[in-house]
Amino acid sequence: MLLIGPPGAGKGTQATRLAEAFVVPAVSTGDIFRFNVKNETALGLQVKAFMDAGAYVPDTLTNAIVKDRLGESDAASGFLLDGYPRTTDQVAELDRLLDDEGTKLDAVVLITADTDEVVSRLLKRAEEQGRADDTADVIRHRLDVYAEQTAPLIDVYSARGLVITIDGLGAVDVVTDRILAALADRGLHATNTIEKAANPS
Template structure:
């Protein structure tokens, strides 16, 4: 079996990471590992972790590293992630980058590419406002969205510098139709010799 790519999808809230993650995972036959999905599953099922995570999520803050790292290590250890994976929403901080680096190095692997979805903040706020109405999501109020964008800028943007210096960063314009953005990503990855699409 040919190995799929090991990808990280990064970008501000509302840039379309969740949508693209599902499409890319399908295209390359790899699991999309989303911290948001993992947290929402735990919140919905009122697990101990879920209740702890909910307080942070409701305030628009990131869940602490200790909770997140444990979940991700656990998920990457599952058999379906052995031949490639796509991370969405992790790592968010340079500390989490170190944690992920250590975990992957311990398994003799590393990330193949970090896809950075780029989007104008005002377009993002408008997208999330629309999503809040469509999905009745209480965590998508304007104030919370702007706070999340601020948290993203402070904590996650430094990752762009880290991965940029490793020459694995692939910047993608995230404005356009879902198909257009997917095509841009696949084309950029193919250009790097990554993942023949399934």
């Protein structure tokens, strides 16, 4: 399964909950990159400059880290990708990777959100978490980059009949329920009951 949506649309939150519901790992390239930056690994030093500028990490680095992660044992029975692929070149690389493994995507969940709401969410998150990569200017730039590079992926996956569009505004539990209901309509049923969010606001 793949989650697509603009920065701040709630992909990370929903990825965690869906991974729990389907008992598969949530693979977030953003989390992987931030972990490496924080721990000043070789990869972290390479990607830090791109992240600080609000730019995407080059495909070669991203493809390598995703391939390595999906090769781990916990992803053998399924996985949920959050933040990858982000370009049509990455789509082609993921296609090759899945073909090599003899598997395919079951669904692409597109989470939509109003731009002003997204900016508000990310500014609040930056304040709470002290994230240097979430200034107002960088947020606007990231949204522009998303529209230019990532939105075309929706067309690619729509042509394959994989896209499920979900309104990302509203309480966390409500959005989760929307996604689970839409996936169930596709014959993809959760195997685990997830707890309601502690703070549904």
